[in-house]
Amino acid sequence: MPSLRVFLSVIGALVPAVFVLLAVGGRLGWQGDGAPLVAHVTLDNRCAVPDRYFVVQDTVSGVQRSFVNGSARIDSRAGNPLTLQLQDRFTDVRYLGDSAPARADMTLVARCNGGGSRLSGISSAFK
Structure with missing residues (x-):
């Protein structure tokens, strides 16, 4: 069970980090549909x-x-x-x-x- 708890803790920390990176990347990186x-x-x-x-x-x-x-x-x-x-x-x-x-x-x-x-x-x- 400790390994499941560690796994869930890691996932719980990574998910918000991914959302932050996507939000920042959208503002700083390429914007628009390329039309x-x-x-x-x-x-x-x-x-x-x-x-x-x-x-x-x-x-x-x-x-x-x-x-x-x-x-x-x-x-x-x-x-x-x-x-x-x-x-x-x-x-x-x-x-x-x-x-x-x-x-x-x-x-x-x-x-x-x-x-x-x-x-x-x-x-x-x-x-």
């Missing part, structure tokens, strides 16, 4: 860097699209991570931009001073 979509991405630019220097990239396919008048359209799949980046021509600058799962209508925020992405003090490089 093709065209994402309309609005840029909320809180930087001194002009909108035209930012792109949105589907990090799964590698496709990039530029922003025109603060918005971009990109072919993607539901749930693919879309990331805000600088154009590839800015090789000397590293920008860690906002990222979110692809949806039909979404907004990415460009932050350059403090929280999250940092470009403070280098906006003169873009003039």
Whole structure:
């Protein structure tokens, strides 16, 4: 009987752990059904860097699209991570931009001073 008690104790501990891992994995990992979509991405630019220097990239396919008048359209799949980046021509600058799962209508925020992405003090490089 002690081995049955140990077995049930182990199962009792593992079941909640599996549920927690599934819940966290669903929030942090791939989200969406993968259905093709065209994402309309609005840029909320809180930087001194002009909108035209930012792109949105589907990090799964590698496709990039530029922003025109603060918005971009990109072919993607539901749930693919879309990331805000600088154009590839800015090789000397590293920008860690906002990222979110692809949806039909979404907004990415460009932050350059403090929280999250940092470009403070280098906006003169873009003039």
